[in-house]
Amino acid sequence: xxxxxxxxxxxxxxxxxxxxxxxxxxxxxxxxxxxxxxxxxxxxxxxxxxxxxxxxxxxxxxxxxxxxxxxxxxxxxxxxxxxxxxxxxxxxxxxxxxxxxxxxxxxxxxxxxxxxxxxxxxxxxxxxxxxxxxxxxxxxxxxxxxxxxxxxxxxxxxxxxxxxxxxxxxxxxxxxxxxxxxxxxxxxxxxxxxxxxxxxxxxxxxxxxxxxxxxxxxxxxxxxxxxxxxxxxxxxxxxxxxxxxxxxxxxxxxxxxxxxxxxxxxxxxxxxxxxxxxxxxxxxxxxxxxxxx
Amino acid sequence: xxxxxxxxxxxxxxxxxxxxxxxxxxxxxxxxxxxxxxxxxxxxxxxxxxxxxxxxxxxxxxxxxxxxxxxxxxxxxxxxxxxxxxxxxxxxxxxxxxxxxxxxxxxxxxxxxxxxxxxxxxxxxxxxxxxxxxxxxxxxxxxxxxxxxxxxxxxxxxxxxxxxxxxxxxxxxxxxxxxxxxxxxxxxxxxxxxxxxxxxxxxxxxxxxxxxxxxxxxxxxxxxxxxxxxxxxxxxxxxxxxxxxxxxxxxxxxxxxxxxxxxxxxxxxxxxxxxxxxxxxxxxxxxxxxxxxxxxxxxxxxxxxxxxxxxxxxxxxxxxxxxxxxxxxxxxxxxxxxxxxxxxxxxxxxxxxxxxxx
Ligand SMILES: Nc1ncnc2c1ncn2[C@@H]1O[C@H](COP(=O)(O)OP(=O)(O)OP(=O)(O)O)[C@@H](O)[C@H]1O
Ligand SMILES: [Mg+2]
Numbered sequence: 346x347x348x349x350x351x352x353x354x355x356x357x358x359x360x361x362x363x364x365x366x367x368x369x370x371x372x373x374x375x376x377x378x379x380x381x382x383x384x385x386x387x388x389x390x391x392x393x394x395x396x397x398x399x400x401x402x403x404x405x406x407x408x409x410x411x412x413x414x415x416x417x418x419x420x421x422x423x424x425x426x427x428x429x430x431x432x433x434x435x436x437x438x439x440x441x442x443x444x445x446x447x448x449x450x451x452x453x454x455x456x457x458x459x460x461x462x463x464x465x466x467x468x469x470x471x472x473x474x475x476x477x478x479x480x481x482x483x484x485x486x487x488x489x490x491x492x493x494x495x496x497x498x499x500x501x502x503x504x505x506x507x508x509x510x511x512x513x514x515x516x517x518x519x520x521x522x523x524x525x526x527x528x529x530x531x532x533x534x535x536x537x538x539x540x541x542x543x544x545x546x547x548x549x550x551x552x553x554x555x556x557x558x559x560x561x562x563x564x565x566x567x568x569x570x571x572x573x574x575x576x577x578x579x580x581x582x583x584x585x586x587x588x589x590x591x592x593x594x595x596x597x598x599x600x601x602x603x604x605x606x607x608x609x610x611x612x613x614x615x616x617x618x619x620x621x622x623x624x625x626x627x628x629x630x631x632x633x634x635x636x637x638x
Numbered sequence: 639x640x641x642x643x644x645x646x647x648x649x650x651x652x653x654x655x656x657x658x659x660x661x662x663x664x665x666x667x668x669x670x671x672x673x674x675x676x677x678x679x680x681x682x683x684x685x686x687x688x689x690x691x692x693x694x695x696x697x698x699x700x701x702x703x704x705x706x707x708x709x710x711x712x713x714x715x716x717x718x719x720x721x722x723x724x725x726x727x728x729x730x731x732x733x734x735x736x737x738x739x740x741x742x743x744x745x746x747x748x749x750x751x752x753x754x755x756x757x758x759x760x761x762x763x764x765x766x767x768x769x770x771x772x773x774x775x776x777x778x779x780x781x782x783x784x785x786x787x788x789x790x791x792x793x794x795x796x797x798x799x800x801x802x803x804x805x806x807x808x809x810x811x812x813x814x815x816x817x818x819x820x821x822x823x824x825x826x827x828x829x830x831x832x833x834x835x836x837x838x839x840x841x842x843x844x845x846x847x848x849x850x851x852x853x854x855x856x857x858x859x860x861x862x863x864x865x866x867x868x869x870x871x872x873x874x875x876x877x878x879x880x881x882x883x884x885x886x887x888x889x890x891x892x893x894x895x896x897x898x899x900x901x902x903x904x905x906x907x908x909x910x911x912x913x914x915x916x917x918x919x920x921x922x923x924x925x926x927x928x929x930x931x932x933x934x935x936x937x938x939x940x941x942x943x944x945x946x947x948x949x950x951x952x953x954x955x956x957x958x959x960x961x962x963x964x965x966x967x968x969x970x971x972x973x974x975x976x977x978x979x980x981x982x983x984x985x986x987x988x989x990x991x992x993x994x995x996x
Contacts, residue, residue: 528723530721530723531723533719533723534717534723535725536709536710536711537689537716537717538737538784538788539737548736549725553726
């Protein structure tokens, strides 16, 4: 690695300043505010606030609806972290096999990523609307009493599907790049060594994709925990009941709809801790098994 | 152990033919080297034998079985790639037994073969390392070992030594030769290095843009090159090749010098090949070719003088004794050995065979 040496100490900081400013203003300052808020309690009119220590945390953590949101989040995140990877990997492997029109196929696969989250949510909402959804009708014909507005499992399936669909493109892109980085000669060597395509995939391609898979696992986890807010907001609004209310959605709901700033701030602090812990865990325990070729 | 038969093998990419019909019978246990300049189709030919490229027309037989439609894994061959193609996430041991495990060999047999190959290639200390922790030469040996343990019907090697430095290349060349003597396996070896070609081969295929210009033992190829291309390609420094016009039992060289030679054709334009080592110094003898030295390369045992035929721009290389006093600017008179001349047709580039005793 080449080390660039600057002649004096000020220039590097000057060059870093814009990035540091953005990070400080838009990340650390709000995070600090959340910490401060989480120890305060506002009066019902929002005119004054008093310091209450950890009382907000205590109340949030013993609130059954918070525990429900935690459970919903675990289920939702597990699906949304892994499903896009599985599907995208399958599609990327198929894309490798295409000889003609590979570029077109890839481009089409990447398009959904350009769709805004809320729009993607609306799209799925319309397609699977029980009364006029284009795709709800065939489901009904198949004897499934499809109704995500009433059935909480259906609602969960729908938000998972929408969130997954949106994330497939991103995963696909990285898997395509990852597959291309594997030298052809390795697969040829495996073919000569007697490996079937399937065996070569599981013993050579998949292990060599591990860095990509790990990276996507981290990205997808953060995506599932935070960036799916728009989809949930558009598709179910957390309902029916609180069946699809994830942690981040509850933060929004308690803070900006119910205007309980103290509780909401405490929740976002907890969420922050969870994400930091999860990411640290992934790096500590999974990355070690990852082979960087 | 297998005989390999190539029968009018052709390869076409996008309607463009790159291998133009190669026919060869490779005996069981023979070491055949495919040699030729870059892009002539050596790798393509080897990969067709391996099953990594389709065969556009013709047939390939390995061990008495036509393999055109067989997958690489059903051909019972092993291959060493130029970049070694070691599985980077596996240890040396895992790399070497990968194929054996797929073949579901018994545990004891796998261990035994691994031990034997590791010993032969001196890989024992590295068995638990990943390829990235090995030097180039060690990686090369692992690649060889991975092929060796398979005990295949035939070995295919595509420029296995081209990434090594000169010393290691020599060492590995000897090791490959030794390995072939010990295992007696049919081997196809691709290289563009003529020293490897000459030293390793039982027989050579000299390829020239998709055509096998000559198939023969190294000595045959050296002594009686079948075409001007082969003549120029095999031998170092390269053979001197001049355009001469023939008439009255003499060849008229560039610069007007007449060279009386036996066995010349009746007349016409020809290309005359003279190896630098087949020229002897003749001073100012009648009929000697005058060469004006432009530079001199001393290799110790020999020296090579590079010059031009006096009064022309036709280059001429001459081998001189290592202690020769010749220097830049000198004029040398040289005479060819009459029995070591090579004549090629100007139009086809093929060798002209003088009628014996004429
Ligand atoms: N996939 C392909 N599509 C089209 N042409 C190809 C393809 N692969 C090889 N060729 C052409 O076939 C010819 C022979 O290629 P090949 O790789 O066999 O050469 P080579 O003799 O091994 O050369 P080198 O010594 O550089 O490895 C080249 O002209 C090359 O451009
Ligand atoms: Mg090649």
